[in-house]
Amino acid sequence: MKKIRNFCIIAHIDHGKSTLADRLLEFTKTVTKREMQAQLLDNMDLERERGITIKSHAIQMNYIYEGEEYILNLIDTPGHVDFSYEVSRSIAACEGALLLVDASQGTEAQTISNLYLAINHDLVIIPVLNKIDLPGARPEEIKDEMVELLDCKREDIIPASGKEGIGIEAILSAIIERIPAPVGDPKAPLQALIFDSVFNSYRGIEVIFRVKNGSIRKGDRVKFMATGKEYIADEIGTLGLAQIPKQVVECGDVGYLISGIKVAKEVKVGDTFTHIDRPASEGIQGFSEVKPMVFAGIYPVDTSEFEELREAMEKLQLNDAALVWEPETSAALGFGFRCGFLGMLHMEIVQERLEREFDMTVITTVPSVQFRVLNTKDKLMNISAPSEMPEPNFIKTIEEPYINAQIITKSDYIGPILNLCMDKRGILKNQVYLTSERVELQFLIPLAEVVFDFFDKLKTISRGYASLDYELAGYQESDMVKLDVMLNGEPVDALSAIVHRSKSYEWGKKLCEKLRELIPRQMFEIAIQAAIGQKIIARETVKAMRKDVLAKCYGGDISRKRKLLEKQKKGKKRMRQVGNVEIPQEAFMAVLKIN
Amino acid sequence: MVEAIAKEIVLRKSYLPDSNIETIYFGGGTPSVLSRLELELLMQTIGEHFTIAADAEITLEANPDDLSQSKLEIFFQAGINRLSIGIQSFNEDHLQFLNRVHSAQEAENCVRLAKQIGINNISIDLIYAIPAPDHSILKSDLQKAFELDVAHISAYCLTIEPQTVFGNWLKRDKIKPINEEFAAVQFEILIETLAQNGYEQYEISNFARNKQYSRHNSSYWKQRPYLGVGPSAHSYNGTSREFNVANNAKYVQAIQAGSIPATYEILTAADQTNEYLLTGLRTKWGVNSGKLESLSGGKFAMLHQKELADMKKNGWLREESGSLLLTASGKLFADRIASDLFID
Numbered sequence: 001m002k003k004i005r006n007f008c009i010i011a012h013i014d015h016g017k018s019t020l021a022d023r024l025l026e027f028t029k030t031v032t033k034r035e036m037q038a039q040l041l042d043n044m045d046l047e048r049e050r051g052i053t054i055k056s057h058a059i060q061m062n063y064i065y066e067g068e069e070y071i072l073n074l075i076d077t078p079g080h081v082d083f084s085y086e087v088s089r090s091i092a093a094c095e096g097a098l099l100l101v102d103a104s105q106g107t108e109a110q111t112i113s114n115l116y117l118a119i120n121h122d123l124v125i126i127p128v129l130n131k132i133d134l135p136g137a138r139p140e141e142i143k144d145e146m147v148e149l150l151d152c153k154r155e156d157i158i159p160a161s162g163k164e165g166i167g168i169e170a171i172l173s174a175i176i177e178r179i180p181a182p183v184g185d186p187k188a189p190l191q192a193l194i195f196d197s198v199f200n201s202y203r204g205i206e207v208i209f210r211v212k213n214g215s216i217r218k219g220d221r222v223k224f225m226a227t228g229k230e231y232i233a234d235e236i237g238t239l240g241l242a243q244i245p246k247q248v249v250e251c252g253d254v255g256y257l258i259s260g261i262k263v264a265k266e267v268k269v270g271d272t273f274t275h276i277d278r279p280a281s282e283g284i285q286g287f288s289e290v291k292p293m294v295f296a297g298i299y300p301v302d303t304s305e306f307e308e309l310r311e312a313m314e315k316l317q318l319n320d321a322a323l324v325w326e327p328e329t330s331a332a333l334g335f336g337f338r339c340g341f342l343g344m345l346h347m348e349i350v351q352e353r354l355e356r357e358f359d360m361t362v363i364t365t366v367p368s369v370q371f372r373v374l375n376t377k378d379k380l381m382n383i384s385a386p387s388e389m390p391e392p393n394f395i396k397t398i399e400e401p402y403i404n405a406q407i408i409t410k411s412d413y414i415g416p417i418l419n420l421c422m423d424k425r426g427i428l429k430n431q432v433y434l435t436s437e438r439v440e441l442q443f444l445i446p447l448a449e450v451v452f453d454f455f456d457k458l459k460t461i462s463r464g465y466a467s468l469d470y471e472l473a474g475y476q477e478s479d480m481v482k483l484d485v486m487l488n489g490e491p492v493d494a495l496s497a498i499v500h501r502s503k504s505y506e507w508g509k510k511l512c513e514k515l516r517e518l519i520p521r522q523m524f525e526i527a528i529q530a531a532i533g534q535k536i537i538a539r540e541t542v543k544a545m546r547k548d549v550l551a552k553c554y555g556g557d558i559s560r561k562r563k564l565l566e567k568q569k570k571g572k573k574r575m576r577q578v579g580n581v582e583i584p585q586e587a588f589m590a591v592l593k594i595n
Numbered sequence: 596m597v598e599a600i601a602k603e604i605v606l607r608k609s610y611l612p613d614s615n616i617e618t619i620y621f622g623g624g625t626p627s628v629l630s631r632l633e634l635e636l637l638m639q640t641i642g643e644h645f646t647i648a649a650d651a652e653i654t655l656e657a658n659p660d661d662l663s664q665s666k667l668e669i670f671f672q673a674g675i676n677r678l679s680i681g682i683q684s685f686n687e688d689h690l691q692f693l694n695r696v697h698s699a700q701e702a703e704n705c706v707r708l709a710k711q712i713g714i715n716n717i718s719i720d721l722i723y724a725i726p727a728p729d730h731s732i733l734k735s736d737l738q739k740a741f742e743l744d745v746a747h748i749s750a751y752c753l754t755i756e757p758q759t760v761f762g763n764w765l766k767r768d769k770i771k772p773i774n775e776e777f778a779a780v781q782f783e784i785l786i787e788t789l790a791q792n793g794y795e796q797y798e799i800s801n802f803a804r805n806k807q808y809s810r811h812n813s814s815y816w817k818q819r820p821y822l823g824v825g826p827s828a829h830s831y832n833g834t835s836r837e838f839n840v841a842n843n844a845k846y847v848q849a850i851q852a853g854s855i856p857a858t859y860e861i862l863t864a865a866d867q868t869n870e871y872l873l874t875g876l877r878t879k880w881g882v883n884s885g886k887l888e889s890l891s892g893g894k895f896a897m898l899h900q901k902e903l904a905d906m907k908k909n910g911w912l913r914e915e916s917g918s919l920l921l922t923a924s925g926k927l928f929a930d931r932i933a934s935d936l937f938i939d
Contacts (some may be wrong), residue, residue: 523909523911523931545775545928545931546776546778546779548929548931549877549928549929551754552751553799553816553874553877554815555821555829555831556823556827556828558815558870558873559829559870561873561930562869562870562873565873565934565937566934568934569934569935569937572934580905
């Protein structure tokens, strides 16, 4: 156990975490150059393309230092605020962390919040200044920032370049010298912290864990303490480039467990497993159920593909435990699913995976957060879809979730960011200068305002310099209204949204305008109306088509014309009908584009 | 070329279900360039291998500038008894806009001349929706047609196709896209004025006096078999449609080698149903419900109960003695209505 070091890397997206990890693996000869694909740890296509790690993994390295062989477990962490709970569990499996900061960009909000998480878990922090080879590097300035942030010594900061392989040996030495070996009682009852799970279509769910106390042997009977489920450890081992089956995973080490679990939901990140025969008295602290923050309907573009969509969703859920869904019916869209996501990125990932891995094209409806509604009978309801919202006269109060948002930016952009946050109903709570040029702003802001285009806008107005992190800050009473859209008087349920009253007029107007662009002309006039209850607050008109008839239709034209009209008809089939109005699928996504 | 076409007629003498010919149509391009001998060769070949009905409609398509007195006499003597003349407009400015080589005067003269020679069954093409400040030119074009007392008028809406002169002009903003409202109003004026002057709209773009319909074109709309010969020609035998190669050299080469350079497509039950809808709804005879059921294998009414009811309710479609017909307002949306009734 004295020769084990468990650590993770805390870094902002693009600050070079994956590249640095690659160099560590190469230097310790865990992988050869030939085996090395760029950014090895991100092995989902999607992850590689987006350049972010969505699912965390672990990898073990062996390294001989001053004549002794050490086991180094690098635990990879997801880099997006949607997955902050998973980050916290990964951190809980470590004794130390590399804090990786880009030498030209400095610390970012995400880095800081993860750093605090690590410090709260008593992790030893090794500051690394990365990308020092870049022409734009400002090493001395960023070092100042890091010294202030960490209260560390300037000489403790290791200058490095993952790309050029600078500082790798120094980092490895620091890992061994500065990070303590794990503490734990090898003789105590087994306590293993689950910090990740990986789906394997042949072998079921692979559980990634860290042994805190005791040890586990192949064939042991184990119990997952939060779910109460029991399994046999069919295979255990450690994680090299591939899995290395072992007879035993000792106290303090990191390993994997395969026991024929089919569904990701059964494996809850943060759960503890122990022996059935000699159980631990309690689980490792910090477990909580992951709760979805953003909700939206997902519908097949082609209504006949509902069953295929269900199958795809079920398969997705096998390796995405955070995705929750239930069947939902919409008058406009037919049969689909109400889904809960960790955040907007998670929602986008699910949508993209449906398209890439299952070849499904889907319509995603207006994302919503979960509101708390107290009705006139004093019943408290959780509302995460406009259709569930009671009529206004049955509502006593509506509460909406707020977040504490932390934004770090260059001081030049404070003005526009303040405006953006005010516009999003945010309240400035605090403003701290990290250096003379960089400032941290803290806002209390409704989550509903952030789920749409906040992040994109923030990036735009700060030219990419601002970074955002947030945590839930409880519920507050708000004047929310349900805004409906009607086409020729027929409500289109899939276009309804719950919005703040102060925003409802602008929302209604913009949505109607966008719909006017997207809905094709038909043989009659189409009235597009936005309404709150009975009150119409905006209206647009799609003028009637005047004429749809080709001039000539003789012999050879007939075949060509038939094919043309058949093609048109196919296009129309993909549209949805509400009353007598045909709505193209893009219209249902209009809400996301109204700004 | 003409010899190759004559040879194709021989090669294809058994294509049609029977050898009785009711109509002949010389068209597509400028068949008016045919010499007396060429025209006679073709007529003779048809006569040798088919039985041409005594009252057969024999039409030739021509542009006004081709119709000299001598040409007209050749046509008349060869047995041509109907002319379809690409007049387009009797207005000099509009002819220029349409890039036509003939003048307004030539347009008028050739009709009179043809009649003098004895070809009385005359159809003229007119184009409407040509951009104009008002509808006066359309109205004067129609007046001129009435004056000339033509039997038949085909009136086509100006359409701008990509990869044509107009298409390129549109792309380069040299002309404006056709104003749909303007075109619709012109179409309505056209129908009304023609009706007042005794021209019956028997198809969306075709108008006839005293039931002098184009029998040849009507056959297309009634799904009757036809044989087309020459490059790019198409034929239909009731279940499949054939298309000859467009390239002249390839066409002649293949025919000389004794083979027909055609590709064909088999029309499924759905294709036949859809084509019947597409063409039939455009005509005054409409589509027969019984025929739709038999073409579609008994599926049509069942599949389209709701659409049919809605269309009738909206006043676009009416039913009359077992046939579905477009109403006056329905005619403006013939394509939309047909495609809504298509089956898979």
